[in-house]
Amino acid sequence: MTTSSPSPDPQSTRRTGSFGRAEGMMERAFFATRWIAAPLYFGLTIGLLLVAFKFFQQLIGLVLKATGLDFDDVFVGVLDLIDLVLLANLLLIVMFSGYENFVSRLDIRSHEDYPSWIGHVTFGDIKIKLMASIVAMSAIHVLADFIRVDETSTRALEWSVGIHLAFVVSGVLMAIMDRIMEGSPDTHHADPAPPVAGKAGNDSGNGHH
Numbered sequence: 001m002t003t004s005s006p007s008p009d010p011q012s013t014r015r016t017g018s019f020g021r022a023e024g025m026m027e028r029a030f031f032a033t034r035w036i037a038a039p040l041y042f043g044l045t046i047g048l049l050l051v052a053f054k055f056f057q058q059l060i061g062l063v064l065k066a067t068g069l070d071f072d073d074v075f076v077g078v079l080d081l082i083d084l085v086l087l088a089n090l091l092l093i094v095m096f097s098g099y100e101n102f103v104s105r106l107d108i109r110s111h112e113d114y115p116s117w118i119g120h121v122t123f124g125d126i127k128i129k130l131m132a133s134i135v136a137m138s139a140i141h142v143l144a145d146f147i148r149v150d151e152t153s154t155r156a157l158e159w160s161v162g163i164h165l166a167f168v169v170s171g172v173l174m175a176i177m178d179r180i181m182e183g184s185p186d187t188h189h190a191d192p193a194p195p196v197a198g199k200a201g202n203d204s205g206n207g208h209h
Helices: 010-014 017-064 071-102 123-147 154-183 197-208
Strands: none
Touching: 017 071, 071 123, 123 154
């Protein structure tokens, strides 16, 4: 019984010779350029610190003025605090998920406080979460404008509602586009899984019988 020799691997064939080695070095150097984005994600921590600073600044100011404020002013102040918390959450999502998806995997999965969502948030999820956070923050500003309706002009309210609706429509369209892209045939194309060693051995054994 003759056995056919395995076909040469195109990747290994392409890497032969000095040109192949140079090409491999160039591709590894090109792949290493992803680390340029690492300082950018780390730089977002400064933005997170600024958000935390503004949060506590507004919180202390709200507490100190609480006795002289009516309910509407307190409600608007609390909405501003929620707005800053949403912004902080958005920064964390972009920092962790962006670094994990585009730079390198985080080797801290054994940590007891490791968030389980980090490894499951794709680039499409980041876009949807980004848009959802923007819509939520826009809704908070619209609600704050309606609470202060006596101090806000009709034109300002119309612009506020119009911009919020534009964000909502943009978010819905982005979610629909992402769903269409996920359902396209190209996204579901995958290389065939390699045969399991045990199963391959059993198949070959059955062939001899």
